[in-house]
Amino acid sequence: MGYDIDRTIAVPDFCCDGLMGSFNVEAVTVGPTKIGKDIVPPPPADTPEQLKSYLQEYMPIKFGSALYSKLRKKYWEHEHVSDKPLVLAIHDFSSPGSMIHTRSALERYVFGVEHDYEKDKDGNLIILPTKIETHEWEGKSIPSGFFDQPDAEHISAILFSNSGTIAKFNRMGLLTGFGSGNVVALREGTMVNHDPNATSPKYFRVIVNSEGYEESWTEGLSVIHNPNAIKPLEPECMPQAAHLFLGKDGQITSYTPDFFPFGSRTIHFAPVDVNEWLDMFGDKTHVVLTPRETDQDSSFE
Numbered sequence: 001m002g003y004d005i006d007r008t009i010a011v012p013d014f015c016c017d018g019l020m021g022s023f024n025v026e027a028v029t030v031g032p033t034k035i036g037k038d039i040v041p042p043p044p045a046d047t048p049e050q051l052k053s054y055l056q057e058y059m060p061i062k063f064g065s066a067l068y069s070k071l072r073k074k075y076w077e078h079e080h081v082s083d084k085p086l087v088l089a090i091h092d093f094s095s096p097g098s099m100i101h102t103r104s105a106l107e108r109y110v111f112g113v114e115h116d117y118e119k120d121k122d123g124n125l126i127i128l129p130t131k132i133e134t135h136e137w138e139g140k141s142i143p144s145g146f147f148d149q150p151d152a153e154h155i156s157a158i159l160f161s162n163s164g165t166i167a168k169f170n171r172m173g174l175l176t177g178f179g180s181g182n183v184v185a186l187r188e189g190t191m192v193n194h195d196p197n198a199t200s201p202k203y204f205r206v207i208v209n210s211e212g213y214e215e216s217w218t219e220g221l222s223v224i225h226n227p228n229a230i231k232p233l234e235p236e237c238m239p240q241a242a243h244l245f246l247g248k249d250g251q252i253t254s255y256t257p258d259f260f261p262f263g264s265r266t267i268h269f270a271p272v273d274v275n276e277w278l279d280m281f282g283d284k285t286h287v288v289l290t291p292r293e294t295d296q297d298s299s300f301e
Contacts, residue, residue: 001218001238012075012086021237023085023156026075030066030092042095053137056114059105060135062094064142067110067158068149076154085156085233091164099162100189100263103222108132110158110224111246112145117199125197129250147226147246155226156233163220167266171208171215182271184209189264192242192256201262207281208266209274216240220261 003018012026033040045054070088075081090106092099108114116128132144146152174185185208190201206213218240225233227246235243235255242256269277 009080011073011078012081013089015080020239021085021234023087023233023237024075024081025087025089025159026070026073027089027091028066028070030062030090030094032094033062042098055102055105056108057135057137059092059094059098059102060109060144061137061140061142063090063092063102063106063109064135064146066090067146071146071149071151071155074151074154083231085229085231085237086154087157087159087233088155089159089161091161097265099165100265103160103162103262106158106160107224107244107252109135109144110146110226111252112148113246113250113252115250115252119197123197125199127251131250147228152226153228153230156229156231157226158224160222160224161220162222162263163261168220170268171266172217174208175213175215179274181274184269184272184274184277186267186269187264188267190262192260192262194256194258204259204261204264207277209278211278219257219259 001018001020003016003020006015006017009015012024014025014027016023016025032042043050043054043058045051067088067090076086092102092106094102112132113129114132116130118126118128120126134141135144143149146158147155171185171187173179186205187208188205189203191204193200193202208215218238221238221241223233223235223238223241223243225235225243225245227248240257242254242260245253247253
């Protein structure tokens with residue numbers, strides 16, 4: 001984003017200064033659960049009931065443990081941190097591919113609000129917020145609402161990326177001109193649906209090698225702003241990211257780029273002739289599919 005990072009100071013991880021502002025960032029990851037040296041597999045999320053428990057109870061506790069550990073460090077007491085916004089950047093590595101679908105669990109935990117919906121007689125979407133008190137899983141219970149916890153007012157925002165993985169580096173490498181010419185990268189996933197009455201995301205499928213494919217390092221980055229922050233982070237400090245704000249009525253207002261992936265996977269085909277692929281399929285840049293088409297479309301198979 002064009003910031004200078006002061007690496008002479010060890011804590012927090014990134015002391016950023018630039019034309020758009022100054023702020024500090026501490027990074028934390030959510031790792032797998034372990035007993036001793038043994039990794040405990042995550043709970044199944046195959047049925048709608050299992051997925052609901054996974055996103056509403058299990059993952060909020062995982063996020064809560066990681067964020068609370070950073071909150072106890074009291075980074076804001078350092079002189080070089082006290083006068084600037086402090087941001088916690090978190091990434092989910094709790095299980096393979098988990099970051100693709102756990103953003104909603106993070107939002108639910110940090111805001112302490114869940115949202116249901118209904119539609120009026122004209123088909124207009126009505127969002128129904130409900131305050132969450134606790135998250136419970138296998139005998140463990142934590143209070144919901146990270147931003148409502150003591151000392152959390154010193155945290156300006158939470159950063160979350162759904163694409164900070166090796167696949168991202170592979171795609172950015174192709175855009176930079178690296179590659180053998182024998183590997184095709186096919187990216188597919190879900191993206192924001194800007195229809196104000198939509199209740200499900202859009203789907204996309206794209207050949208990364210296509211002429212015209214664009215992607216930035218910021219793409220997929222969400223900034224979840226603390227409504228109680230002593231030193232708020234200005235949205236202008238992180239352009240191209242999605243910004244989420246919680247109102248006093250429990251409603252979330254989001255400012256999201258036109259193309260914003262909620263989660264995606266990148267499939268690599270090799271060895272193939274990239275030019276032959278592009279001649280065969282044409283410029284498959286930002287192909288948006290409906291849910292019905294994702295079940296029937298086989299043009300890339």
